[in-house]
Amino acid sequence: MNPLYVILELGATTFFVIAAVFALRHGRLPFLELISAAAFGILLEEGDQLIFETYHYSSDWLLAIDRAPVVIGLTWALIIAGAMRITDALGVRRRYAPFVDAVLVVMLDLAFDAVAIRMGLWTWRNVGLADGWFGVPAGNFYSWLFVTLGFSIFTRYLRDAARDRPSLEWLQLLVPIPAFVFLVACIIPFALILPFVDPDPGGGLVLFVITFAAFLAVAWIGIFGPDRGRPDGASVAILDLRIAFIIRFAIHGFFLIALLWLGLAQTAPILLVVSLIMLGAEVPLALLTERRHATSVPGRPPIGKPLPEA
DSSP states (O other), rough: OOHHHHHHHHHHHHHHHHHHHHHHHHHHHHHHHHHHHHHHHHHHHHHHHHHHEEEEEEETOOOEETTTEHHHHHHHHHHHHHHHHHHHHHHOOOTTTTHHHHHHHHHHHHHHHHHHHHHSEEEEOOOEEEEEEBBOOOOHHHHHHHHHHHHHHHHHHHHTTTTTTGGGGGGGGGGHHHHHHHHHHHHHHHHHHHHHOOOOOOOHHHHHHHHHHHHHHHHHHHHHSSSSSSSSSSSGOSHHHHHHHHHHHHHHHHHHHHHTTTTTTOOOOOHHHHHHHHHHHHHHHHHHHHHHHHOOOOTSOOTOOOOOOO
């Protein structure tokens, strides 16, 4: 057994168990959201490898369902659940929230994917380390946006629908299916346009940047625009707010250490710069989130009760 993989799997599993206990204490729906997020993670990893065949995982992962390491699904659940918790605590309304969730998730991927492939955790096919974004195809970052967007849209819609009809909560277990279909549908236009604008291996960075800029614009309006709800989410939270940030800082910290250990600070200094920028962005984000959440006005509907859409 490779000790690195043992540490990763035990660490992620421990965080997931803690998150599951916390979610279950808050009710059935938060627990179902976490479980469905993990199932979605495994589904998309298995589905992407079978359909697109663009990457494969190392054989050193201890527990896998066919081609998808279980711990990757658990990690997807933690990352998405943490992003959704932070977005709720910022008071972002449902119409903007999935875009904020997606931006928060991609902030992590930009910091670690190029490092992870150099650790051998997974390997991109037909993409050299000098292609794309230091060996990571641009389509990967593009896909991460829509992985999160789709899951968040369906989950948040169901969350509101189940508020008055609790029996609908069980439908959360089916959310991975439409979320995956949504992802594939969003990948198709990228794949069709890519050969005409950037046919090189791993190409499409311009397409990703344009898409990411659009997501950032919507997220900025949702976070800082005048149309905001009350910072809430505690009663329907999958994760505790502090745990959400602990997980994010842990991911940043682990891959930053790996980056330095692999000597990438000297061979690919831009990766260090991006890693530090993404890590540094977590600090004002955490401060803003805590300040917004702390200013919730007593006497309003209980925390966790979403405000009606305007």
